[in-house]
Amino acid sequence: MVVMAPSGDVAVQQRDLIVVSTVLMLIIIIPVIFLTLFFAWKYRQSNAAAPYDPEWHHSTRLELVIWSAPLAIIIALGAVTWISTHKLDPFRPLDRVREGKPVTTATRALNVEVVALDWKWLFFYPDLGIATVNELAAPVDAPINFRITASSVMNSFFVPALAGQIYAMPGMETKLHAVINKPGEYQGLSANYSGAGFSHMRFKFHGLSQADFDQWVQQVKSTGGPLGRQEYLALAKPSQQEPVRHFNAVDSGLFDAILNMCADPSKMCISQMMDIDAKGGAGKDSQENRERLVYDNRNAEADDVTPAPHDMQSMPGMDMGHGSSGGSAAPAPQPSN
Secondary structure: OHHHOOOOHHHHHHHHHHHHHHHHHHHHHHHHHHHHHHHHHHOOOOOOOOOOOOOOOOOHHHHHHHHHHHHHHHHHHHHHHHHHHHHOOOOOOOOEEEOOEEOOOOOOOEEEEEEEEOOEEEEEEOOOOEEEEOEEEEEOOOOEEEEEEEOOOOEEEEOOOOOOOEEEOEOOOEEEEEOOOOOEEEEEEEOOOOOOOHHHOEEEEEEEOHHHHHHHHHHHHHHOEEEOHHHHHHHOOOOOOOOOEEEEEEOOOHHHHHHOOOOOOOOOOHHHHHHHHHOOOOHHHHHHHOHHHOOOOOOOOHHHOOOOOOOHHHOOOOOOOOOOOOOOOOOOOOOOO
């Protein structure tokens, strides 16, 4: 029942939307159920006193009631949905931290970068230079700006007390803006099945006062180790029930490398691949890039790459070196550490 008794302003507004929509629909549902039972009882075969009018076929007043009430409900639901869809857009920055308390220029926001791994959660705090595994913390009444992605398969980032679920997808970035208004420890989880360790893909979210949050940051910095490319690649390997881990130093640009699926220096970044595509493709030279474009960190090995067909002219719409529009693209630079 956390969804109906949340502790964050965004989740509260989403809860109110559920309640309003349910009440509006019950305005029709309850009378329909009642009248169905009433008519079945009143016009039962044994009730000889019930009026019988086989020639009746129309009532203007009844038609007005039957059609105007649902129409009014649909208009109200449409208005509520339209307003809420824009107001609660997860990509939209918050304009308030709670009812009656707007976001001002003096309000300090917390930036958090989220990576769904197999099967654990990795959280970067880019402004603080720290990272954690399966533990998330934020100050009360501070806007939280999430950037969310995944390392291998699609997951769904969900803290029911904070806000609605947001998908985490490899090679793509989603966003969520939220705020926690009450101190406490809350449950976070993946709401999208992602394999054998899915059921244990949970983490603790701590809503803390500013002083307690500063103390938590100092604890992470004093107890954690560094998180570089090699540490991340080891962490990204599938594992279940991963304990909480802290990192007091993070390689610059690591989250963006994960987002571009090239934390492994031997892989081509998606941004590089898109640049080659934008220039018309690399022609026959693109065969050299095939192994660098295999990103499956669960099963794929170098030997698993399906050989490319040699009949390059059978691929329409691409200049394979026989024309003059593109030629061969320069080799893509390796991502820096």
